[in-house]
Amino acid sequence: MNCRTTDRDTRESAREPMTTTYMPGTRIDHYEIIKMLGHGGMNRVYLASDVRTGQKVVLKTPNDDIIGNVALFERYKRESEIGNRIKHSNVQHMLNTEEQRSEQYLVVEYIQGQTLRTKLEEIAPNVMPRGEALRIVIQICDALAYCHEHGVYHRDIKPENIMIDDDGNVKIIDFGIALLEGARRVTWRGLSNTVGTPDYMSPEQIKGERGTASSDIYAVGMILYELLCGHTPFEGENIFAVMNQHVSQDPPSILQCNPDIPPELATVVMHAIRRDPEKRYKTMSEMLHDLENLPAVKPVHYHPDAPKEGRAWVREVRIASIIIIALLIIAIALGFLAQYVHYAAH
Structure with missing residues (x-):
């Protein structure tokens, strides 16, 4: 048939x-x-x-x-x-x-199960129990540490791309925009690099840089923040407001939204989601080690960097956002054109 x-x-x-x-x-x-x-x-x-x-x-x-x-x-x-x-x-x-x-x-x-996003929607407005959140994120970290060691960087880690099967096991899905180390670069500069989902996208990705291990670490930190607080640290009326916050300031301390979190765990979360990639974990394996050995983590008082301010900076973010959208529109238009030519030829 x-x-x-x-x-x-x-x-x-x-x-x-x-x-x-x-x-x-x-x-x-x-x-x-x-x-x-x-x-x-x-x-x-x-x-x-x-x-x-x-x-x-x-x-x-x-x-x-x-x-x-x-x-x-x-x-x-x-x-x-x-x-x-x-x-x-x-x-x-x-x-x-x-x-x-x-x-x-x-x-x-x-995979017989549900996405992490669906799971979060089911428990809202409550937050996920801390033990369950850690169990899930440790599995995500373990998988991504393996991927990074094999030259693969996901670049679009978000609850929609995390499946939880019927036995409670994590499965990372959708490597459609992943970076494969050593692979030939085929897309336009600007369009190819800025991939991901704004709520979980690292500042360097938003600015058009190529997302790598540090970007995945940032995204996992954002997910852990959301699991423990019920929301991501940056919220806004539109995509531009969220993107602007990611690139212009460090996130607020997780202890502001959930003061019951142990300081050791708060230290891990905030270490993963610093605006400056040099201040984050260097590898996913380091983050995984700390999550698996929380009692050994030395609590560090969180000092966010001063926000970037000024009209010039806001204008830079807006221009970058407009360029990204314009390139996406061009890509879609070229796709339609290629499809038309393909069918016209047949």
């Missing part, structure tokens, strides 16, 4: 871009589609069954418009390279990477 449709079938008259959609029951090689799980800017995600083994898997098929976009398609393929390099129990596994396939798609482990 091969039931696949494209947006052309329903929107041809509108001349809108087309993307292949697979219906339940469709066979792609030896995988049978069960249902669509979701879709985003780069791919569509399906729950499927491997008919050879009966195992449930996840298929990630690239949107048609990224196939004509060299930069975006390179990111998509790079996720497969990373899957071959990373084999850790707390990272979603890439499956069957050596098999021959009739078209481009990724096969990844199906």
